[in-house]
Amino acid sequence: MLTIIIPCYNEEEAIPLFFEAVEAQKSEMDTSFEYIFVNDGSKDQTLKEIRRLVAQFDYVHFIDFSRNFGKEAAMYAGLQNASGEFVTIMDVDLQDPPELLPQMLKMLEANSELDCVGTRRVTRDGESATRSFLARTFYKLMDKISDAQLVDGARDFRMMRRQMVDAILSLTEYNRFSKGLFTWVGFKTEYLTYRNRERIAGQTSWSLKQLFNYSVQGITDFSDLPLSIATYMGMVSCIVAILSIIVIVLRTLIFGDPTDGWPSLASIILLLGGIQLLCIGIIGKYVGKIYLETKNRPIYIIKDTDIK
Numbered sequence: 034m035l036t037i038i039i040p041c042y043n044e045e046e047a048i049p050l051f052f053e054a055v056e057a058q059k060s061e062m063d064t065s066f067e068y069i070f071v072n073d074g075s076k077d078q079t080l081k082e083i084r085r086l087v088a089q090f091d092y093v094h095f096i097d098f099s100r101n102f103g104k105e106a107a108m109y110a111g112l113q114n115a116s117g118e119f120v121t122i123m124d125v126d127l128q129d130p131p132e133l134l135p136q137m138l139k140m141l142e143a144n145s146e147l148d149c150v151g152t153r154r155v156t157r158d159g160e161s162a163t164r165s166f167l168a169r170t171f172y173k174l175m176d177k178i179s180d181a182q183l184v185d186g187a188r189d190f191r192m193m194r195r196q197m198v199d200a201i202l203s204l205t206e207y208n209r210f211s212k213g214l215f216t217w218v219g220f221k222t223e224y225l226t227y228r229n230r231e232r233i234a235g236q237t238s239w240s241l242k243q244l245f246n247y248s249v250q251g252i253t254d255f256s257d258l259p260l261s262i263a264t265y266m267g268m269v270s271c272i273v274a275i276l277s278i279i280v281i282v283l284r285t286l287i288f289g290d291p292t293d294g295w296p297s298l299a300s301i302i303l304l305l306g307g308i309q310l311l312c313i314g315i316i317g318k319y320v321g322k323i324y325l326e327t328k329n330r331p332i333y334i335i336k337d338t339d340i341k
Contacts, residue, residue, distance in 0.1 A: 098333055
């Protein structure tokens with residue numbers, strides 16, 4: 034069985050188009066399907082569209098969250114409830130090409146040592162230049178500073194064996210960055226490439242600010258480099274301050290005690306104060322993550338589901 038996990042947030046227009054496109058691939062795949070639609074607190078008729086499919090097809094299931102918990106929570110909920118030997122995650126907007134599914138399954142069936150077939154975009158057509166630049170910069174940065182080696186353009190769209198899914202589910206952390214978790218657990222993965230596609234319907238819920246915050250989460254989840262930077266900045270500030278004191282003392286002994294230089298002194302104080310606040314902010318980001326983890330809150334709360 035192949036379980037397809039579909040996180041949904043305000044996707045009422047895309048759901049029937051997505052289901053039709055994926056169903057069209059069945060004839061090329063010698064396996065049964067299981068759909069798990071996860072309604073992540075949608076405010077439109079997404080749940081109604083999902084329930085319509087559930088009523089028509091016994092292999093379509095749904096999970097309805099009590100509120101919006103985010104895509105990471107939706108993917109985790111889907112993985113926890115997937116029963117297939119193979120599991121894949123897809124965006125409902127058809128930016129993840131369904132026609133790759135038969136090839137992904139054939140690759141896994143043909144090579145018993147292969148655990149996952151991922152996908153990556155080789156172009157970013159349709160995206161703004163700023164968004165594309167920031168995305169590429171993020172992948173390059175993560176590749177250098179973390180132990181989770183991300184592939185540029187990699188998507189959440191991938192097909193995994195049950196063993197890899199179980200390994201991901203064993204990571205129960207509250208602050209989740211799945212792109213990093215997929216690589217951190219290891220397992221042999223090969224990637225299929227494709228050109229970027231536009232959404233089939235609706236509007237993206239990911240703003241530039243949300244993507245930036247998601248990137249910061251990924252960096253702080255898989256690297257302690259920001260903490261090291263804060264330490265280095267503190268050391269440099271101390272060295273500069275000591276040198277400044279030596280210069281001031283020598284100047285006073287040689288030239289007396291002039292009273293000028295207040296603007297420069299005020300600037301130095303503001304600079305050092307800003308560095309201190311920046312370092313405190315970096316440390317606070319990590320402390321905040323620790324605080325959320327120690328609360329041991331559930332990653333999501335289910336309001337309704339047809340999965341027994």
